Amino acid sequence: MKFGGTSMAGTERIRRVANIVRAQAANNSEVAVVVSAMAGETDRLVNFCREANALYDPAEYDVVVSSGEQVTSGLLALTLQSLGCKARSWLGWQMPMKTVEAHSKARVSTIDAPDMIASMEAGEIAVCPGFQGVSDEGRVTTLGRGGSDTSAVAVAAAVKADRCDIYTDVDGVYTTDPRIVAKARKLKAVTYEEMLELASVGAKVLQTRSVGLAMKAGVRIQVLSSFVGEDAVPADELPGTLIVSDEEMELMVERGEMERQLVTGIAHDKNEAKVTLTRVPDKPGAVADIFAPLADASINVDMIIQNVGRDKGETDVTFTVPGADLARTQALLDDRREDIGFNRIITDSKVAKISVVGVGMKSHAGVASTMFSALSDRGINIQAISTSEIKVSVLIDEDETELAVRVLHTAYGLDAAD
Template sequence: MKFGGTSMAGTERIRRVANIVRAQAAENSEGVSSEVAVVVSAMAGETDRLINFCREANAIYDPAEYDVVVASGEQVTSGLLSLTLQSLGCKARSWLGWQMPMKTIGAHSKARIETIDAPEMVASIEAGEVAVVPGFQGLSLEGRIATLGRGGSDTSAVAVAAAVGADRCDIYTDVDGVYTTDPRIVAKARKLKAVTYEEMLELASVGAKVLQTRSVGLAMKEGVRLQVLSSFVGDDAVSADELPGTMIVSDEEMDELVEKGLMERQLVTGIAHDKNEAKIILTRVPDKPGAVAHIFEPLADASINVDMIIQNVGRDKGETDVTFTVPQADLARAQAMLEDKADLIGFNRIITDSHIAKISVVGVGMKSHAGVASTMFRALSDRGINIQAISTSEIKVSVLIDEDETELAVRVLHTAYGLDAVD
């Protein structure tokens, strides 16, 4: 079970979480009790407070000491949840990253989990004690605290689930599952009983911020059955068995669910939108071998993630316009870098636009069906929405449109693919 910062914000909310954990650990109606490990985030706002301290202390901070400071937030909530569980008569103890130990590799503040070999913790869980694990933190090769980067607690949870051979990894969030699209935009959005890892990866990477992308990838690799569900479900804490959210499963398990009639096979599973990209157009780039490499190599070296790329052959022979998108946060840096290389690349003008949105339709069903993309283009064009760029993967079609048309496009597509809930 994993609980995020909003669920852990203050001792009252922690008591709520403790009730949910106790309900899960207790015997269910069939007389089966669960062995439980819980991964917790810091109290909402605490990590930002600690990061601010670090910035005030040293603008160019040493990530190893930054890790010492920020990892304390999860240490506090893991102790407090253990204490609260004990007050409810539920045996519990905390296992800090260095105690377990959760061994990590890679740079401080963006470490990656390498191995969890925690026989003591497993024995404690088997003896009926709830293991409470601070998310986001592990132990470096040098024996120091290493954090996994923002949102790393989801990944901690999946890694712990894999290490203890858990039946399921339940991620409790402030939404109660994965929806066909953002319910704030489309009132008729439906909660999905299940999505596949690949679908969730595509949805996570295009702005459906339910799970951290890395955690989904790890779950897929390790075969951990993930479930997304809400920790805000009224006053009576119930176990996940009684109030399920959305399961994230393998293709095979999805096939079984469809065969059993528990899921309907859809062409499109969900529709995501992302307003955090920015578009860059370089005009009149020489259309010769190597020109494009001059553009994208320096961006890659600077770890700027380029997403959609389109090359339009220009009106003038031997020249072309190159359009691509980067995260809005990196736009200024990318632009400066490109202007720096203007002579090498040989473009005429650089045009940028942050006022764009990426709309994506995602579904494993489209692997075996043509026509998904053309339905999208037709539906958008029928409502006069102009498509600025297109990119596709095996289970996703994305288009770039004017940001003002985001909500309209999402609603139009939700209806076009037959996703609207029936009253």
């Protein structure tokens, strides 16, 4: 069970979390809980570090910022004890949660936690601080902001959990953003790949890295809401959305627990920006000259289109980057204008990426053409297209985001019955 910073913000809320944990433990379960720091606490600690040293040593940064989760794990153990449960905290170095030593953005390497498992088998609830680990050199590490989801999946893998329940402020994964489409439906299950595609295009329920780790380790995740009112019930009786392997999804369909869907969900992302370089020489190596420096600067280029230009031997190149990297992208390319040989650089951050996602499209053609004609019927202009095995994305004018999402939600038959 994993609880985020909003759920852990203060002793009153920690008591509500403890009630949820107790209900699950009472339901014949051995339970490990992973917790975030109180909301706002990590920011406070990060600010201290910045004040102390603008160019901070990530090893000492980790010592400072990991303390927030240490506090909440101790407090949750205490609160569980006050409710009559046996519980104890297991800090990153106590488990140990071994990570590769890349301070402030470490990756979990192994958790070999025989003592913790023995304690759980003896009926003690294990309470683990998220976000923190320990390096081979015995130093405190952290997994990067939002790393507690990853901690939870790693702990679930280590204790061979039946399920990793991630409690959030939403009660599951929806076919699309319910704030845009009132008829959006909560999904009973999605596959890891679908979740990754949905997350990467803006449905920010889970940290992407945690889904990748769950897929690799075969951990079943359940996303569900921590806002369950006064009477805490075990998660078994309050299902959210399961995130499972392709195989399990196949079994669920065979058993009639899930309907087979061509498209699982529609995601949108307004944080993209479009860049066009005009009159780039149409010769081998020209495109590499553009994208190599961006890759070196860790700028993620997504959609790429090359149009034949007005003059022979020249072409326009269009691509998208994260909006936050637009200024850097422009500066990098301006510096290389001579080498690359383009004429003008045109940028547009008023664009949105709309994606339809579903494992079903692996075996079915026609998903993309349904998308194009549904959008075209409503006069929505497609500026770029990219596809993967289980996703089709298009770039459109940002102002048409909501309209496009609604049109596609209906076109793929995802609207809930009235």
